[in-house]
Amino acid sequence: xxxxxxxxxxxxxxxxxxxxxxxxxxxxxxxxxxxxxxxxxxxxxxxxxxxxxxxxxxxxxxxxxxxxxxxxxxxxxxxxxxxxxxxxxxxxxxxxxxxxxxxxxxxxxxxxxxxxxxxxxxxxxxxxxxxxxxxxxxxxxxxxxxxxxxxxxxxxxxxxx
Amino acid sequence: xxxxxxxxxxxxxxxxxxxxxxxxxxxxxxxxxxxxxxxxxxxxxxxxxxxxxxxxxxxxxxxxxxxxxxxxxxxxxxxxxxxxxxxxxxxxxxxxxxxxxxxxxxxxxxxxxxxxxxxxxxxxxxxxxxxxxxxxxxxxxxxxxxxxxxxxxxxxxxxxxxxxxxxxxxxxxxxxxxxxxxxxxxxxxxxxxxxxxxxxxxxxxxxxxxxxxxxxxxxxxxxxxxxxxxxxxxxxxxxxxxxxxxxxxxxxxxxxxxxxxxxxxxxxxxxxxxxxxxxxxxxxxxxxxxxxxxxxxxxxxxxxxxxxxxxxxxxxxxxxxxxxxxxxxxxxxxxxxxxxxxxxxxxxxxxxxxxxxxxxxxxxxxxxxxxxxxxxxxxxxxxxxxxxxxxxxxxxxxxxxxxxxxxxxxxxxxxxxxxxxxxxxxxxxxxxxxxxxxxxxxxxxxxxxxxxxxxxxxxxxxxxxxxxxxxxxxxxxxxxxxxxxxxxxxxxxxxxxxxxxxxxxxxxxxxxxxxxxxxxxxxxxxxxxxxxxxxxxxxxxxxxxxxxxxxxxxxxx
Numbered sequence: 001x002x003x004x005x006x007x008x009x010x011x012x013x014x015x016x017x018x019x020x021x022x023x024x025x026x027x028x029x030x031x032x033x034x035x036x037x038x039x040x041x042x043x044x045x046x047x048x049x050x051x052x053x054x055x056x057x058x059x060x061x062x063x064x065x066x067x068x069x070x071x072x073x074x075x076x077x078x079x080x081x082x083x084x085x086x087x088x089x090x091x092x093x094x095x096x097x098x099x100x101x102x103x104x105x106x107x108x109x110x111x112x113x114x115x116x117x118x119x120x121x122x123x124x125x126x127x128x129x130x131x132x133x134x135x136x137x138x139x140x141x142x143x144x145x146x147x148x149x150x151x152x153x154x155x156x157x158x159x160x161x
Numbered sequence: 162x163x164x165x166x167x168x169x170x171x172x173x174x175x176x177x178x179x180x181x182x183x184x185x186x187x188x189x190x191x192x193x194x195x196x197x198x199x200x201x202x203x204x205x206x207x208x209x210x211x212x213x214x215x216x217x218x219x220x221x222x223x224x225x226x227x228x229x230x231x232x233x234x235x236x237x238x239x240x241x242x243x244x245x246x247x248x249x250x251x252x253x254x255x256x257x258x259x260x261x262x263x264x265x266x267x268x269x270x271x272x273x274x275x276x277x278x279x280x281x282x283x284x285x286x287x288x289x290x291x292x293x294x295x296x297x298x299x300x301x302x303x304x305x306x307x308x309x310x311x312x313x314x315x316x317x318x319x320x321x322x323x324x325x326x327x328x329x330x331x332x333x334x335x336x337x338x339x340x341x342x343x344x345x346x347x348x349x350x351x352x353x354x355x356x357x358x359x360x361x362x363x364x365x366x367x368x369x370x371x372x373x374x375x376x377x378x379x380x381x382x383x384x385x386x387x388x389x390x391x392x393x394x395x396x397x398x399x400x401x402x403x404x405x406x407x408x409x410x411x412x413x414x415x416x417x418x419x420x421x422x423x424x425x426x427x428x429x430x431x432x433x434x435x436x437x438x439x440x441x442x443x444x445x446x447x448x449x450x451x452x453x454x455x456x457x458x459x460x461x462x463x464x465x466x467x468x469x470x471x472x473x474x475x476x477x478x479x480x481x482x483x484x485x486x487x488x489x490x491x492x493x494x495x496x497x498x499x500x501x502x503x504x505x506x507x508x509x510x511x512x513x514x515x516x517x518x519x520x521x522x523x524x525x526x527x528x529x530x531x532x533x534x535x536x537x538x539x540x541x542x543x544x545x546x547x548x549x550x551x552x553x554x555x556x557x558x559x560x561x562x563x564x565x566x567x568x569x570x571x572x573x574x575x576x577x578x579x580x581x582x583x584x585x586x587x588x589x590x591x592x593x594x595x596x597x598x599x600x601x602x603x604x605x606x607x608x609x610x611x612x613x614x615x616x617x618x619x620x621x622x623x624x625x626x627x628x629x630x631x632x633x634x635x636x637x638x639x640x641x642x643x644x645x646x647x648x649x650x651x652x653x654x655x656x657x658x659x660x661x662x663x664x665x666x667x668x669x670x671x672x673x674x675x676x677x678x679x680x681x682x683x684x685x686x687x688x689x690x691x692x693x694x695x696x697x698x699x700x701x702x703x704x705x706x707x708x709x710x711x712x713x714x715x716x717x718x
Contacts, residue, residue, distance in 0.1 A: 068495055070303060104296060104317075107505040114523055117239045117275035121259035122246035128255060128263050128371075138254045139368035142305035144360055 057083050225430045226457040228393050229385030233378045234410040235418040236279045242377030243270030250416055254370040262375040264308035269503050276377035279409035280351050284321025285531050287346050293509050295320040297501040305369050306356035316498050319350035328399040339553045344396050345384040354378050390450030402538040414446050423453050427460045442476040452477035456484050549580035558588050564602030571609035578616040606639035615644040625704045628653040666711045669695050
């Protein structure tokens with residue numbers, strides 16, 4: 001399924017995949033991997049990777065990342081590139097940020113525009129469906145996934161999630 | 162309070178449990194230590210505190226269950242949270258989808274003012290602290306009905322926190338009394354809804370309809386202060402009524418406007434909290450309590466047999482009446498939360514902090530919204546009890562049915578009968594007829610004016626109460642006749658002539674000496690036979706109490 005989804009999203013496998021995600025996303029992902037003392041403390045990658053040590057990324061971690069991001073770390077070169085990215089991000093730790101309020105967004109001084117509650121868009125099903133590889137009666141078609149086990153559901157051809 | 166949660170014998174006794182056992186539930190304060198319950202978990206790979214329940218000690222047969230809820234309510238607005246496409250329940254697939262909803266590149270989110278107001282109003286109604294600054298985040302996961310691959314939500318700093326929801330449960334039997342319980346509201350946040358997926362297992366494909374994608378949702382997280390299915394169901398019901406009164410959501414579970422997920426764990430009182438499971442797919446009020454109770458019982462059974470509870474996600478199968486594991490989470494989900502880069506922080510103001518010269522369309526004043534809050538259900542119920550002297554259960558019942566309160570108030574306006582009489586007629590007779598025929602108040606053939614007229618006749622003692630019931634049945638048939646006309650046609654008027662009544666009573670007593678002797682010998686119930694005979698003689702046009710009075714007078718003389 002992951003390869004199908006990758007295909008539909010236009011992601012290519014191999015090292016090119018690492019260049020695909022936008023810079024900011026890759027940066028954020030790498031930063032999250034590396035930073036251990038994140039304010040929320042929810043991300044506990046410390047158990048899987050060893051950022052402060054050798055900078056080696058375990059096979060288990062690669063599998064986990066592949067599943068999460070649907071990026072195929074096919075080659076050893078890709079893994080090496082990842083390790084370099086982590087090491088690069090680790091340099092953030094050289095900066096002492098004690099008592100400094102983190103900046104969440106470059107837009108933090110901007111005003112958030114509020115739109116009034118009017119209907120101004122929609123009714124373009126035909127146009128949107130043209131983007132899809134497969135279409136069934138005005139529905140997009142996707143491969144199945146995330147269904148519950150109950151075998152009795154076989155009797156019901158359609159079930160809403 | 163007596164012993165904690167009783168030992169659950171069988172689900173069939175749930176009703177009794179709701180009245181007795183639930184009322185004596187062991188009330189515990191906020192859970193200390195454990196972070197597993199109530200938190201919107203599964204958010205990271207980080208270890209969840211894993212507590213295995215200890216083997217049951219000899220002589221200890223009590224379990225306490227802990228239930229937390231995550232409720233998603235669809236905001237009642239014209240357009241979606243971040244785009245201008247329409248919000249509507251039934252529409253041709255993918256016809257209410259904008260380019261942003263379909264996640265086409267180059268589109269950006271634009272926040273809908275109405276959704277923010279809805280969130281603030283809901284927060285105020287639940288006594289929450291409204292965060293003057295809240296932030297938007299992206300929650301990433303891959304699923305076909307989430308075209309962007311992430312959902313915009315408010316994880317770090319939601320719009321409202323630390324509120325409470327009060328609900329009433331019935332405790333004890335004869336006399337039963339209404340007890341108010343509260344459940345803490347951890348937070349309220351704005352988030353996007355996902356699209357709908359229809360699974361076609363025969364052809365191994367999933368059909369995606371994005372009409373629902375992007376609709377604004379209020380996620381309300383309730384702390385695990387509830388201890389059984391009944392409490393959870395009652396809390397949800399109360400929340401429904403509040404949302405409907407505010408107009409922020411229609412909260413109709415059948416139409417998917419209100420969705421509930423429950424986090425359930427069990428433990429021995431005094432010991433740490435147990436491992437929790439999450440039960441999803443609780444989309445009907447009827448099955449909510451049932452599913453939660455089943456899961457609690459399942460966990461108790463499992464632990465008592467020496468097994469252990471897995472921290473997993475389960476779904477409720479309505480037909481089998483049990484929870485089943487869902488396979489979709491392979492290991493823990495990691496949502497990789499990150500700040501939404503396209504949205505600045507959301508700032509709210511109050512009358513004191515309102516920037517001068519600001520465009521009113523672009524600022525939201527919390528104080529102004531607080532003033533405009535409508536009457537909440539709890540206040541309405543108290544007012545009804547005060548104003549009309551009815552029991553709290555009655556006011557609950559009036560609010561529980563859509564349109565019933567309005568009907569009741571219209572009848573009160575037009576009739577001179579006592580409010581207690583009106584209450585009784587509306588809740589017993591009228592509602593009974595509706596339920597029997599499975600009708601909504603709006604579909605009732607009897608109008609408030611008709612009922613008011615009928616009650617006036619009763620009040621004037623122009624007809625007896627049994628005659629009134631007959632008239633009501635006639636009215637239900639909706640032949641267009643007024644109560645007065647029906648009474649005239651069927652000759653249901655009460656005998657107004659006291660002399661005639663005396664005459665009839667006397668003749669009945671003379672005609673049935675055996676019954677009279679029986680009565681004189683001490684059989685008090687013989688009087689009912691006499692009353693019945695007189696009533697027959699009057700063709701049902703005499704009031705039984707009046708008959709009894711006359712007979713007793715005549716017998717004693």
